[in-house]
Every structure is written in C-alpha cells, then in structure tokens.
Amino acid sequence: MDDENLVLILKLLQEDGQEAMEAAEGKGKQPEGEETDEYLAFKLQIEELRNAETVAMDRRMTRSIQQAIRADSDALARLRDEERQAQSDRDFSIALSNGQVVPPHGALQALGDEDDFLDKLACIFVTGIENGEDTDSGGETATTDQKQQPESSAWAASRHPPPQHRSGQRQQQKRNCEACGEPKHFAELARTPCRHEYCGGCLGRLFENAMVDETLFPPRCCRQPIPLQQNLLFLGGDVAQRFRRKAVEFSTPNRTYCHNRRCRAFVPPSRYVRDDGDEGGTAVAARCGECGARTCTECKGAAHGGGDCPNDVPLQQVIQLAREQDWQRCQNCWTMVELNMGCNHMTCRCGFQFCYVCGSRWKTCQCEHWDEHRLLERAQQIDARDQDRDRDGEDAAAAAAPREVVLPAEAAAAAREEEEEEEVLPVEVAAAQQPEQEFEARLERLAQHLAAHHECEHALWGEQRGPRTCEECGDEMPLFIYECQECHIMACRRCRYHRL
Secondary structure, three states, rough: OOOHHHHHHHHHHHHHHHHHHHHHHHHOOOOOOOOHHHHHHHHHHHHHHHHHHHHHHHHHHHHHHHHHHHHHHHHHHHHHHHHHHHHHHHHHHHHHHHOOOOOOOHHHHHHHHHHHHHHHHHHHHHHHOOOOOOOOOOOOOOOOOOOOOOOOOOOOOHHOOOOHHHHHHHHHEEOOOOOOOOOHHHEEEEEOOOOOOEEEOOOOOOHHHHHHOOHOOOOEEOEEOOOHHHHHHHHHHHHHHHHHHHHHHOOOOOOOEEOOOOOOEOOOOOHEEEOOOOOOOOOHHHOOOOOOEEOOOOOOEOOOOOOOOOOOOOHHHHHHHHHHHOOOOOOOOOOOEOOOOOOOOOOOOOOOEEEEOOEEOOOOOOOOOOHHHHHHHHHHHHHHHHHHHHHHHHHHHHHHOOOOOOOOOHHHHHHHHHHHHHHHHHHHHHHHHHHHHHHHHHHHHHHHHHHHHOOOOOOEEEEEOOOOOOOOOOOOOOOEEEOOOOOOOOHHHHHHOOOO
C-alpha cells in the first residue's frame, strides 16, 4: 500500500471516529462535564489515527526528498569528489614541499565507503531490501516498487530503465559473506577497512569472540581493527554496550577484579576509592559495582581497612618460580609469559610489546633479538615438518604409481647387484654423510631466514594440506592450513585474519 492511499484511509477512519464520538457524547446518565468510557475510547482512537497520519505524511516527504537526491546523486558525487581530490592534491603538494611523503589515496577510498554506507541506509530505511533472485545478470528487477514511491518531476524526467546511477547498481548486487560464504544483499553486509565484507551474524560473532578471548581484541580483519561506530547498524544494542565495557577492561593496565569468589567482576578505575582507615591516603581500594565488596588494588585481595598492603606470599612464590624458569612478566597487565619458540619480541594478549630478556618496552633496550638455541630449535621444527610433508607426498605418489612385476630371473639379477654394492664401503660412507650435510645446510638457511624475518608482518601466505595444527590457537585443521611464507608459522583461517 502506498503512502497516498494510506493517508486517505486514515482520514476516512478519523471521520468515522469523529461521528461515533459525537453520537456517544450525549448518551448515558453521567454528571455534566464528565466523559463516558465510550467517548474517551473514540477520542484516543482519533488521536492515534492523527499521529499515524503525521508519520505517513513525513515518510512520504522523506521518500520524495530521497528520490530527488537520487536523481542528482551522480552529479553531486562527481562535484564532491573533484573538490576533495583538489584538496588532497594541495595537501600532497604541501607535504612534498616540506620534505614529507604522504600517500594521497586514503581520502578517495573513504569517499567510496561513505557512498556505499549511505546507499545501505537508503535501502534499509527508505526503499527496503528485496530478497528475491540475484539481479547481477542485468535484469530489470528493481529493489523497490517504483510505482509506490512518490517522485519529483526531475526524478521522473531522468529515470531510465534499467537504472544507471551508481547507487542503483549497488542496490541490485548480491555479494558473498567472507566468513560463511552465503550470498547477501549488499545492504546486509558490513565492510571492514581491508575491504572484506561480513554479514550481521558473522560480524556479531567476531565481536562476541573478541569479548571472550583477549587475543582477538579488538576485532580485526587482515590486521586492521574493525571500528564499532561504523558497524552499529549491523550489531545489536546489547553487543555494543558489552563491547564498550570490555574495551574499558582490556585497556586498563594492572586490572583489578572483585575478590569475592561469587562475583569476580571487573572493577574499572573510576570506582577506585581511598581505603577506609588510611589517614595518609596512599592505600587504594576498588569498590565493586556488582556486590559492593572492596578489593585491594595491590594484592587483589580483600581491602585491608587502611595501612600498607601486607606481602602477598602466593604472588611472591609465583615470581620466584618465574625467575627459576626464566619467565618474563608483562609490564602493562603483569601477566606471566613463557617463550617457547621464536624471537625475543613478545606481544602480550593485552597488546603490550616488550623484550623477553629484560622486560622493557620493545626497541628500547640493547638485548639480542634472537636466542641461538631457540632459533636452532625452531629451524629444526620447521625442517622436520617440511620433511614429513615431502614424505607424505612421495608415499602418495608411490601408492598411485603402477607396480612392476618382477620375474624370478630378474629378481636373481637384482640380488647379485645388491651384493656387489655392499662390497663398496667408501661409496656407502659418502652417501651416509651427504644427508647429514644437507640437513645442516637446510638448518643454516632456515635459521638465517627466520632471523631476517623475526618481525614478520604476515603479508604472504600459502596453503598446506591437512591435517595440521594451528600454532596460535591449537585447533587441528583436517583439510588445510595457512602457512606464512616468511616466518613459517601455521595458522587457521580465524587466527590468520583476526588474531595475527
């Protein structure tokens, strides 16, 4: 039903309600000046009909404005792009004259994202989303029923079937979600800074997983954070509120959680207060917003009611064990970290980067980037993994190759040849030494390669046949796994795009 007919129906209902209200006004034996229940019911109904008529007229006006804008959208977009391109060129020239080099392409990409987002808003709130067949083939199916939309004279004059404006082409597209692979209308897909697109369900799971696993926070794709504000359209209000609270928690160094075993809620710094009984004001307690308990911000136990915090014996025992095992402690969140493989560049789950040798912020010390023992151990691990993969391929090829039938005479000749080869001992010794030399040469090349790429950006990936185990999350991938061609780390799809 179009808005014009809807407004007409609402007006007719108001007239009928007005007549019924006038007829009911003189009935009944109520005192003068009081209104009957029937009269009040018709009065309220008329008010609701008037409000509905106002909404319908406003929506009609909004759609008219939107259609008028669409008529001139291409011309307006070209003028805007030219003005912003000129501004970008001017900024680039100034940067060059000052000896700075600034790539001028970011602004143009932002313009495309802005147009795409505005088209999505128009589809969702104005024209609606059509869930019919895909119209990428160039059919004449439109995303809206143009007959039901009021249009200006300019829009009617410029309308050509099929639509030629850019927004109309985008509104007819269906694209695949990067995670689940299902085709979705373009207005149902959220675009990340790396240009990948996710449906609302998959994007919500990315944010949910980031709130549970700190190594996935903030939610990101291709190492670029996914902004919350630009994707509120595809997330529920509850998810956005919980994500903002988690953002405060994960960004707080040396966090404090309620000491109450039944609560264990995070206490933000805004709820830190001076401990009761501490006249000097040096002791700080965190007041839980859930149960009201006070927790000492130093030892993380119950508040002491003033005075210095006593020694935390269990914590000192853990610190002593860390010294014995050569563990290191993050200086931001105080989490214990153990290095099993790789270089001394550590990235804590809180995002803080530090040196594993001294614990200082990364690149602020003179420590070695690599430990020779760990470097050699990592090279051996990669080499053994590659050799197993090569043997699996050879075994598969041998199993698929046709087998030759050996006749008795040929078998005897083969036995004689083996006996003759056994008598040549120097050749066997040389053959036995050759694999060992090749093994050492491979380890040397791998060690040099790892040392050269110890700060890998994970930009070049390949695929390896499964089953393989992800070195980040520990999950086993039965079919295939990604392997970085520079640092040789193996990662599943989720870790490659959203963790590393």
